[in-house]
Amino acid sequence: MTDLFPALPYADWRPTRDTLHRFLQVVGKVRLAASPRRNHWWNVPLHLTGRGLTTRPMSVDGVRSFCIDLDLLDHRLDLTTADGGRWSFPLTDRSVAAFHADLAAGLAALGLDVTIADPRPFDLPDRDRPFAEDTEHATYDPAAVTRYWRVLGQVNLLLEEFAGRYSGKTSPVHHFWHTFDLALTRFSDRVVEHGAATDPVTREAYSREVVSFGFWFGDPATPEPAFYSYTAPEPAGLADAPLYPGAARWQEQNGSHLAVLTYDAVRATADPRATVLEFYESAYRAGAIAAGWSVDGFSCRGGVTDPVLAAARRADHERVLRAEHDMAVASDWGSAR
Template identity: 45%
Template sequence: MDNARTRWASLEVEDWTPTRETLHMWLQIVGKIRMAGSPFVNHWWHVTLALTARGLGTGPIPIDGRILDIEFDFIDHQLTLRTSDGRLERFALQPMTVAEFYRRTFAALAALDVEVRIHPAPNEVDPAIPFADDVEHRSYEPAQVHAFWTQLIQADRVLRQLRAEYRGKASPVHLFWGALDLATTRFSGRPAPVHPGGAANCPDRVMVEGYCDELSSAGFWPGGGREGAFYAYAYPEPDGYREVAVPDGAFYDHQLQEFILPFETVRQAEDPDALALEFLRVTAAAAARLGTWPPVERTRAGSGRD
């Protein structure tokens, strides 16, 4: 098997559900710290986490004239907290309750003389157990978390390519810790109908702001299908969008109201990158074409793609 295929790790959703659900809550805690310390950016882009060479991180958070940076290290399995005055705190990522992770994280912040307040309960999950009370989620399997991170590395690469091919307004490739998905979003430049909201344990104003402009979004979600899935959707969804022809193995999920391409289908393909990109490009082009988006210079010089 060539290197291009072996980079795509197999990770059964059912096998790592306990660890994924625990990690999800830990990521929400750190994501909320970033949100509390960062100025607001449209569509909630200031709350997200980003892929790093060792795991997932906040990037720079301005705190009291300093910079705070928090990183989940999925190689040595540590949470590392750094400040721009040269101070550092870390602790091991290992089986522990969400309540214990919450306590340790804020103890590390206190040791760095960082004061920050967050809403101490998760969003977009039900039930939303307050972090300090969550002794239910406690699993951490390092090999599973590392495999998840390698999935993100592959997804990040193809999503970055998709984003690079569009000259209009587009989000970075970033991880939203609410639903735990890695995503990038294109915008037509026109306002969208008011979103109805309805996400679990999440104020409607969050979805209203996130979807205030007409968009086409794509990403990778580790909780769908057998091994996770790439997805694509448009808001508002134009007529005929769900009937668009997509690559073999992909399909429109009427319950989720989005196109799905199972991760295992990509992983087993002769050229995984080519299949994932074909899916992402076809669905993005259909959203713009069927939604009659205003003309923009959609391609980088030399890319040769819409």
């Protein structure tokens, strides 16, 4: 099972990670400029494909469609248009400045007039340096990027499965290029009032109560990959709730609390997939119960809302639990004899 979750020490691939992060920010800002806005910024993130990441189709004029795909197995960028146009270049041996220039050249060559509103990194240490001037970040280890992609794919499958257990409003599973994490969010649809001083990004992202789940690849503040969850706004007593498995913990961050389970702790277990799902479920119940959500009302076993099939599945589940209980009792009785 650990082959599904290969070792990914933050320090070992940090230079490549920092370069790739900025590549994704360049592509993501094109997506931001060329997509219609959706609630909670759902138009902004990147999505997974069978070979890497995609912007999904977008358009400058609402008519002519184009797409940017990052192939993280062959390590190429493909810019394509619905009418057959294509521009491609390798991801290796490029600084951020060169990547930015090559993508801009491709957009121009295909007649796509895209203007990035702020062509600089978002919320990174070099946020004041334009992409076009960043020759510092130029490390790209293909093996490390492919390993990142494989981890991303496994976590994506876990989050897709976890998403099916909730019948309320749920975000897609998507890769946020600004924070370099894969995330899924559940909503109660209870409106959250923000003060006028709250920035517009936060006001849109957290206009409703949420419990969010995801995976990040580490950063200077937390230099190790980890699974996480948070509830916003944070209800009283959240960090007093139990988390599972035992290696999970509440971590204070910017005045609130994250539920955290490190990637290496998951890799050390006999069943990493079951461990992550147990963690997400415990973090969800902690947040939802403390915030007063209808946990039973939103429950959706196996992604089923059909009441007939759902009742049959509940009955099957209860029969399994009774059988397991009877076996345990019989075993205890036999041991006592």
